[in-house]
Amino acid sequence: MKNDDVVALWQTQSSDGFRMRTEDVRKRIETLNRKLRRRTIDGYLVCATLIGVFAGWMFVGGMNTLQTVGAVLTIIGVSYLAWQIRANRFRSLPIDASGTLQHLRNELVRQRDFHHLGSRFWWRILLFVPGPLVFSAGFAQAHPEEPTFTFIRIETISFIVLALATIPVNLWMARRYQKQIDALARLQEEA
């Protein structure tokens, strides 16, 4: 087989005749964008619900001082989370022929930075964790009777464990994205 035969063999291989109608392309892109928007909206909804519950409770009354401080701190923490969701939301940017890999790199860097144990991560922990803990302490103070007290203790310990677990999980996620960024850099260097 000569080189030309190899080229001919390659070019004449059977094809599935894959085609996408432009309407299908538009629909698919709209579905993808909708999914991403949905994820962001879900995040907002969770934040809004938490803020609503704590603000409503404060408005109705019946909280002691510790609970009120905890509720205010939680509202601040959740608001910060909502702001981070907004700042890190996926933006559907137009891509150009040369920029696809750069676009991917930007996305990977954005995701790595979100999980990176840098200042933004510690701010998230610092702003989000104390509120529920103070609120739980206030709740325990208001309900020293068993079994509510034990339940609050278990809930608080679980919350602390979950908060601590975010450290290795985020570390692992950041490393995973960094590996992909490195692989992409190697690929671009080769070019």
Added chain:
Amino acid sequence: MASQDALYEEAASVFGAALERLAGSYEFDRDKCRDLLQDIHLAIWRSFEGFAGNCSLRTWVYRVAHNVAASHVVRHQRAGKRPLVSLDDVDDLTVAGDSGDAFDRQQSLERLREFIQQLKPIERQVILLYLEGTDAAGIAEITGISAGNVATKIHRIKKILAGRFGKGERNEE
């Protein structure tokens, strides 16, 4: 300038089969290959939003397609997978069926695909473009590699193809 839809329609009809071959060279798994092909089509459609006609449609389409495929490689790098090699290290490559005597069309194609899949993405781009009949200048424009480097790589590719896929001819003689 033609509309985004019209450009996409033209690209899909002219390069549709080549894009299928390209996707098949980056992904063996049939379902994943279809997903990749779909991603390529979506990226091409989206990219036409910014197409100003500064290069040929062919160059533009291949650039987008190869970038999407390379992104696919990065995203789906599997642990424990064989490392990708460059054309210079190709002698170390073993492809199933290398020692076999049967050189029918389908087998040759499968061996060729497997061989291409083991190459580093940039060299995969060069060999795929060569197989699609793109000249050295076109390959250089699409990949961003210097023309001299492309010429060297093509020379090497021709040698490898003759060495690996020329066996059939000797068998037939």
